[in-house]
Every structure is written in structure tokens, then in C-alpha cells.
Amino acid sequence: MTTADIAANLEKIQQGVARACQRAGRDSREITLEAVSKKQPPAVIAAAAQAGLSLFSENRVQEAKAKIGQCPGHLRWRLIGHLQSNKCRDAVHFFEMIESVDSLDLAREIDKWALKAAKTIPILLEVNVAGEASKFGYKPEALLAELAAINDLKKIEIHGLMTVAPWTPEPEKVRPVFRRLRELKTQCEQILGAPLPHLSMGMSGDYEIAIEEGATLIRVGTALFGPRATVDAETP
Numbered sequence: 001m002t003t004a005d006i007a008a009n010l011e012k013i014q015q016g017v018a019r020a021c022q023r024a025g026r027d028s029r030e031i032t033l034e035a036v037s038k039k040q041p042p043a044v045i046a047a048a049a050q051a052g053l054s055l056f057s058e059n060r061v062q063e064a065k066a067k068i069g070q071c072p073g074h075l076r077w078r079l080i081g082h083l084q085s086n087k088c089r090d091a092v093h094f095f096e097m098i099e100s101v102d103s104l105d106l107a108r109e110i111d112k113w114a115l116k117a118a119k120t121i122p123i124l125l126e127v128n129v130a131g132e133a134s135k136f137g138y139k140p141e142a143l144l145a146e147l148a149a150i151n152d153l154k155k156i157e158i159h160g161l162m163t164v165a166p167w168t169p170e171p172e173k174v175r176p177v178f179r180r181l182r183e184l185k186t187q188c189e190q191i192l193g194a195p196l197p198h199l200s201m202g203m204s205g206d207y208e209i210a211i212e213e214g215a216t217l218i219r220v221g222t223a224l225f226g227p228r229a230t231v232d233a234e235t236p
Ligand SMILES: *Cc1c(COP(=O)(O)O)cnc(C)c1O
Pocket: 036, 038, 059, 080, 081, 164, 203, 204, 205, 219, 220, 221, 222, 223, 232, 234, 235
């Protein structure tokens, strides 16, 4: 993938974002594109940076830790994959946001390391909306039950919700999943008594539908970089 290839893909995605926003009556400036760079080598990430991208998402702490130092220094990184508690220290160090928090214990561990690092970490709470056994994320009821306790932690800030929709060849089928995440965000806002700015939902195959349903963050890998070298454990 050259800079020109990635720039051409980026333009197509921006057109898709614009179309979806037009259908939904939204302003495309409400949507932030995260370039999902998992499995991509630093040279491809550097080419993406040349094409104008600066926000990258990784799903594994170890992989990100090995790559970030070899990538341009101005890039911003987020974690979108399952986080184990023994990796929280690194996660707090390397990522500006953790989008995959799915338990109070994990939130406490992140809070602990954020305190030691004298930082405040923005997080998203990951929800397994469709209840798939193969996926991480809160069950909706469990999220609502733990929300207040997570919100009490001093060094993390809840910025919204994230979901990975089930894979399907017909993106229209995942619309109810995105809609449910948006409704859950409203329920969370009622519990917290404060607005949550972000809904991270939509990937290469379904970001237009996610935007129609209220996504503010879309996480796009394949549509930018082409197929990944190896099959990922978390997403087909
Ligand atoms: C891999 C991944 C993506 C991107 O998937 P594509 O279909 O390649 O766009 C988005 N979100 C998460 C959590 C992922 O693991």
C-alpha cells in the first residue's frame, strides 16, 4: 500500500461518510475516522500518515508497543481490542483513549495506573450488544449496573460507548445493533446525569449505516489498507 493507494481509499471513505451524513441530516465534522492499523507494518502506517491520517487504532497492546516507536511521532493511538489487566500500565502509557473497557475491575486497574502516571484517561465502555459468545464487551444490563461505580473512579473519564457488530454480508442487518447502542448511551446519560459525546461503531463494511444511527467514531481498517495479512482472532 502506497501513500497514493491509501489517499484514494481515504477519499472513497470520506465520500461514503458524506453520503451517510447527508441521508441522516448530520454534519460530517461530527464523524472522526480512526485508521485501524492492526497487523500493518510501520512503513504502511507512515504511508497513511503521509496521506493525511493521524489517528490510529490498535487491538493489541504488545503489537502497538513494538510499532509505535517506529512510526512518525505526531501520530495518536487508541486501543480498540480486549485489554488484560497486566497490560494496563502499558495501555495508559501508549494510548490517548481506551475504547474497550468491559469491566469494573479493568476500569479500576486503568485508574490505578493513570494515577501513578499523573494522567486522566478517556475511555469508552465496550458493549456486546448482540450477545455473541465469541466477543468481548459488557452485557447491557451489566453495563448499567456498574456504570456509576466506574464513573466514580477519579482518573478515568467515560466518553461514551463502543461496539463491534456481528459480521454479516448484509450490513443492513446490523442496523438494530447500532440503534441499540445509541439507546444504551441515552440510558447511561440518564444514570450519569451528563451527556456522553461518543459512539464508536461502524467498520469497513458498515460504517455508513453506523453513521446513520449516530456513530461519532468509525474504525476502518480493510477499506483503507486492503485485506490484513492474517486472520484476526477477534474479528473475522
Ligand atoms: C479490526 C477491527 C476493526 C476494523 O475492521 P475492518 O473491517 O478492517 O474495517 C474495527 N474495530 C475493531 C475493534 C477491530 O478489531
